[in-house]
Amino acid sequence: MDIRSFLAHTFLFHSFTDKETDLLTASTSLKKVSKGEQIFSEGLEATAFFIVVSGKVKIYKLSPDGKEYTLHIHGPGEPVAEAAIFDSMTYPASCTALEDATLVRISREGFLDLIKKYPELSLKIMSGYSKRLRQFVAKIEELTVKDMKSRLARYLLENSVVENGKTVCHLTHSKKELSSLLGTIPETFSRTLAFFKQQKLVTENDNTIVIPDPKKLKLFSD
Amino acid sequence: MDIRSFLAHTFLFHSFTDKETDLLTASTSLKKVSKGEQIFSEGLEATAFFIVVSGKVKIYKLSPDGKEYTLHIHGPGEPVAEAAIFDSMTYPASCTALEDATLVRISREGFLDLIKKYPELSLKIMSGYSKRLRQFVAKIEELTVKDMKSRLARYLLENSVVENGKTVCHLTHSKKELSSLLGTIPETFSRTLAFFKQQKLVTENDNTIVIPDPKKLKLFSD
DNA sequence: CGTTGCGTTGATCTCTATCAAAAAAGGTGG
DNA sequence: CCACCTTTTTTGATAGAGATCAACGCAACG
16 A cells, blocks of 8 residues: 555545655554554544544543543544644544554654645645535535435436437446435335436436436426 | 734634734724624635624525525634635635624635744644534434434433533523524424423423433434 | 345335414513 | 513424335346
């Protein structure tokens, strides 16, 4: 695994230039942990933060009476404990691996030096955060607009292309998976698609949906 | 009210020197709004962000069919829309005052200049981003759990504190607002809470929910 | 062939939004 | 303090969307 190219694709650092990514990579190392292994503990000095490459880690706190509370579970691509680096000196919670995992470790000092030296970097990181937040807002919107017909219509239109004059959507996933992606179950998916077919809004041929009149279908997407 | 001294005590700026605070204050102005008044709207150019001085504001989105759902409620000391000013230039959601409120308005330009000059400031902003991101993840998890009883039970438990031996949840928002935050309408909220009361899982006194047996209530949160 | 998994169709049931209206809680002005 | 009005909260009845349960056709595959 190449740390450099991994970092270049994380949401935090994706807009870094090659040179900036090089500089950042210099402050990193790879950490492999086995299931159950401790990554850091509450109260210890926060000397680094991490980005999960593979596996899953759990952030938890111990209550006074010794019980543990899971705060978060982080998977591939997600930064871990970066808030501790940004605003305090100690880890506010503990972290262990839920499965065998590998992480990129980014040292606090190296990271802070970099930011102080190249203030544009922090703008890029913030922009990354900002985009990520917008994605989440969009996702929340999807979930709150809960009508199946809208969701399916929107999906078909957003994933359609024009091929020799016809608007078509190639279904790249099985219908079972699609149902799940759209937040429903296969039965409901099937019925909704059947409804569109019956209304002559779409026709289906060999896993390809043809949309004769996109504008008409669009009426259903809200 | 003195903007300068208020800013000096906010989370974002409390570690500023007097001189830095002066510079910042130069880019700000005070904005007073009455209950219900619009502060900014989705899609408009993000020319500034705000910090709540007093009152409460709500961040929300309108779905295509005109219904609104609340993303956040912000109170005194909290920054609002600071995420919007780094990338796409437009507000991703709208904001109105829930009560008469006063805000400090900080212009985008002035603030960006300041960040370039004082990189430590960006660390604080990034820390805020990181926390906000977690809130969204939690919110999405909330919404995908589609049963109202689970959502309310989870909310009550997550916002409860132990006071002289009793687990209680102080409702800090009106029930109408709470409904919106939980992704439902007041009627359903009221009924669900009534159900919990009838099952003796909770009692209510003056906007405070008492949870006699948190474990029992927890059974409903999944 | 039988088995297994996917996709479709049908019947039913649960949850919750909607519509309607009453009750409770806050103001506001006299 | 009271009458009046507005807003919030609660309760009731209804309807619609979608999940659930069940069954069947169909293709892939050993």
